[in-house]
Amino acid sequence: METTVIRYLVKSVTPVLIGMCLLSSCSDGGTSGSTSASASSKLAANAGAPYGGTPWAVPGTIQAENFDTGGQNVGYYNQGNNNQGGQYRKTEGVGIEATSDTGTGYDVGWTTAGEWLNYTVNVAAAGNYTVQVRVASQGQGGTFHFNVDGVSATPELTVPDTKGWQNWQTLSTNMTLSAGQHVIQLHLDSAVNGGLVGNFNWFSIGSASTSTGPVAVPKTGTKKVYVHMMPWFETNSSSGNGAWGQHWTMANQNPNIVDANGKRQIASYYYPQTGPYASGDPYIIEYQLLLMKYAGVDGVLIDWPGSQNVWDYPKNRQNAEAIVAQTAKMGLSFAMVYEDHNVGMAYDAGLIPNKIDAAKQDMAYLKNNYTTKSNYIQLNGAPLVMDFGPQTFLNGSDWNAILSAFSTPPTFLSLWYTIDKVGANGKGEFPWIFSDGMAGLDSFYNNRSLNIKFGVAYPGFNTFYSAGGWSGPAWTLPYGATFSTTLNKAIAAADVNNIQIATWNDYGEGTMIEPTQQFGYSFLTAMQQAFGVSSSQSxxxxxxxxxxxxxxxxxxxxxxQKLDQAAGYLAAHQVSSAAAIINSI
Incomplete structure (x- = not known):
């Protein structure tokens, strides 16, 4: 059984292969020759031996002419299997000539689409490496990429018109490598200039960049920014009972109904960019936390159902803990926003015998399982605990008993204009969304005297309750300028040092700022601008x-494994390294 929860009132609820081959029917210097069909189907399944007997060291530079031994279809694939240049490895079927590039030596020429060269290497340490490739072409060249152990490892690169077959330029890309022996393959993809891709002198694989743990995204704003997040969404595959969770369905919506555009029927006027999701999905959590990070968010305020094992509370708590598990590696802090009303509902339904004992159990669980973590939010020297209320416990003596689970009192904040209901335990208040909109916020910021005063920013308010068959507020607040206005008010408030974004994902009330079909990334880019974040929509x-x-x-x-590494680079604010991996897949 699940509780019907209105969020406005309550929240419950091995070898490396590099291959390239050469066109025997072409001559160097751009002499025309026929372009053969792609030979991608002829990629060697097994590598030959490294030229000279020892794998090439990575980091290091590898000369193009030092491809693996084994001949055609093993060390290389060449359309004509002929050394047109007649230099260096004269019995091999790859065109090699002397080069006038710095350092002299040889280069590989007469290259055409579908050919490849293999190079066995030994990688000293796993990482994302910078790869530089020395190329030349008389006229516009073709395209090529690198494979590692038979899997594409870089985007396609284009050989530019260098104005001569011995006028050299260096191209750069990135490649992710694990430690040990691999086969790198230089694969020629397309040709333009008389059927030729270009000349290749060498490629170097430089020092690895490695993610060293989370790094904050730079921003100029000095106030702490937290986002309020709901952990209560379930899909039919995550719920455990084959049904979609109530926050996607309310009383009458069915996400199994899909329209012609692939859009599921959900209990919201707004549709997530990802489609409806499970809050405990690790991919969704990674996506959400990384978006927060690059929007200038410092931490997550998780709507916490408590520790009682009734209704959907255990599933919501499990999802909350899945979110917590990823916060530290993303460099984000977190704290819990308690739902004391959940205890009241469970008591009224006869599911728990004593309200205060249950709330004390909740606080003990919160203290022992969350506040001990190194990235739990500390405010004024104590762990931050917020309550979305109070709604069940309305006097200081009740809260004295409930918070006795803490040997040192937490920094306890309740909703605006409720501090008198929690007694001396209350250290401050946080504002929320209400029908009086900007006037209500102005009054709170200008007239409410508190030791700790949070700010709030929200995008608008438009509930689905009536349409979804639930009761709840029907008033609305417009979108448009509301988000930037509430952001700016919170930033400008002199006695506000902490801002709560309300919310990340309350779809039922239309207060979500995560990317949606309707609003795209607009709320997140507004945050980037308002907080001076050194990142953008890209x-x-x-x-x-x-x-x-x-x-x-x-x-x-x-x-x-590659995507794990990319996520690590994003957490470490190494965007180019992450992009190189993501875009190569």
Whole structure:
């Protein structure tokens, strides 16, 4: 059984392969020759031996002419299997000539689409490496990429017109490598200039960049920014009973009904960019926390149902703890916003014998399981505990008993204009969304004297309750300028040092700021601008691409490892390294 919860009132609720081959029917210097069909189907399944007998060291530079031994279809694939240049490895079927590039030596030429060269390497340490490739072309060249152990490892690169077959330029990309022996393959993808891709002198694989743990995204704003998050969403595959959770359905919506555009029927006027999700889905959590990070958020205020094992409280608590489990590795802090009303509802239903004892159990659980974590939010030297109310316990003596679970009192905040209901335990208040909108916020900021005063920002208010068959407020607040106005008011308030964004994902009330079909990334980019965050919508879109590839390659161990590394780079604010991995998949 689930409780029907109105959020406005209550929240419950091995070898590396690099291959390239050469066109025997072409001559160097751009002499025309026929372009053969792609030979991608001829990629060597097994590597030959490294040229010289020892795998090339990574980091290091590898000369293009030092491809693996084994001949055609093993060390390389060449359309004509002929050394047109007649230099260096004269019995091999790859065109090699002397080069006038710095350092002299040889280069590989007469290259055409579908050919490849393999190079066995030994990688000293796992990481995301910078790869530089020395190329030349008389006229516009073709495209190529690198494979690692038969899997694409870089985006396609285009050989530019360098104005001569011995006029050299260096191209750069990134490649993710694990430690140990691999085969890297230089694969030629397309040709333009008389059927030729270009000349290749060498490629270097530089020092690895590694993620060293979370790094804050720089911003100029000095106030702490927290986002209020609901952990209560379930899909039919996550709920445990085959049904969609009530916060997607309310009383009358059915997400199994899908329209012609692939949109599910949900209890909201707004639709998440990802589609309706399970709050405990690790891919969703990663996506949400990374978006928060790059929007300038410092931490998450999680709507916490308590510790009682009734109705949907255990599932919501499980989801909350899945969120907590990822906060530290993303560099975010967290705290809990308690729902004391949940205890009252459970007591009224005869599911618990004593309200105060149950609330004390909740506080003991919160203290022992959350506040001991290194990234739990500390405010004024004590752990921050917020209550969305109080709604059940309305006097100081009750809260004295409930908070006795803490040997040192927490920094306890209740909703605006309720501090008198929690006695001396109350250290301050936080405002929320109400029908009087800006006037109510102005009055709170200008006239309410408190030791601790939070600010709030929200995008608007438009509930689905009536349409969804639930009772609840029917008033609305417009969208448009509301979010930027409430943000600016909170930033400008002199005695406000902490801002709560309300909310990340309350779809039933229409207060969500996460990306939706209706609003896109607009709320997050507004935060970036307001808080002076050194990131933009492009990083947010990259995070969504990471999520999409997480879903696409779920269960593919190799791809999951690469995406794990990309997520680590994003947490470490190494965006280019993350993008190189994500865009290569």
């Amino acid at each position: 990083e947010l879109q990259l995070i969504y691409t990471l999520y999409q590839k997480r879903v696409k390659y779920s269960g593919n161990t190799g791809m999951e």
